[in-house]
Amino acid sequence: MIAKKEIVVDRRIQKTKKALTEALIDLILEKSYEKVTIQDIIDKANVGRSTFYIHYESKEQLLLDGHNNLNVKLFFDELDDAKGSEISFDNLFVHIAENQQLAKAMLGKKGGNMMTEFFKNNVALKIKKKFGRQFDKSKKEQKLLTFLADAAGAAVISFLVSWLEDEMPFTEKEISSRCQCLVTAIFERVSK
Missing domain, CATH: 1.10.357.10 (Tetracycline Repressor, domain 2)
Structure with missing residues (x-):
């Protein structure tokens, strides 16, 4: 009983x-x-x-x-699991689309900065981890890695927020692919 x-x-x-x-x-x-x-x-x-x-x-x-409730930890973990230097945001964007109202409330322009900053920092951390082996261990190179990861994380979150606020005019796959290209380009061009 x-x-x-x-x-x-x-x-x-x-x-x-x-x-x-x-x-x-x-x-x-x-x-x-x-x-x-x-x-x-x-x-x-x-x-x-x-x-x-x-x-x-x-x-x-x-x-x-x-x-x-958004279960975002799963998607941050997934960024770790991507093969090689590939980084995929596919499932993150799919999950955000499936939970659009909650995501818009938390990450949209009316949602405040707390969750947006949390997402940006987590994406930047995963990007830094993914591309970190391309940089030597010198203090200067590690600073550059941090700056690039922060910029890439901010760009991904900016894409995500704009996509949400504009009623998702691109498919999840399209927006994820563009984010992947952007992040890869930042590290291929700027880190050399």
Whole structure:
């Protein structure tokens, strides 16, 4: 009987968290992340303030929970798994397209900088790891690697955000391919 009670409680928690996340997404798309208050979120989700604070300490934590719902870690891990010097963003763009509203709320112009910066830093880190063996270990070369990876990461995120905001005028494969070409070109031309 205890197991059944835990399942019921878990379902209620899931429903509450889903309602809060959906409320945050709707509100971000409506008026931007910075303008959203906790009161707005609880009103839209139709939950009490104490219920909100049982699950989250802040709207930032709620946003980060939404990030976990995007399962982006899988896609950052996938960048590590690409063969050779190839880097692929295919599955990242497919997943973003499948979760367009959540991605737009988190990464779009109204989403604030926190998640965009998180994505940029993770993409840059993966790019740096992927192309790092092309650089010697000198301090100067490692600085160049960091600068190039940061620039490439920013370019990929800029592509992603523009693509989302413009209602995805290219297929996931097309935009991914362009990002791959851009990143590869940066490292082939600038690193020599």
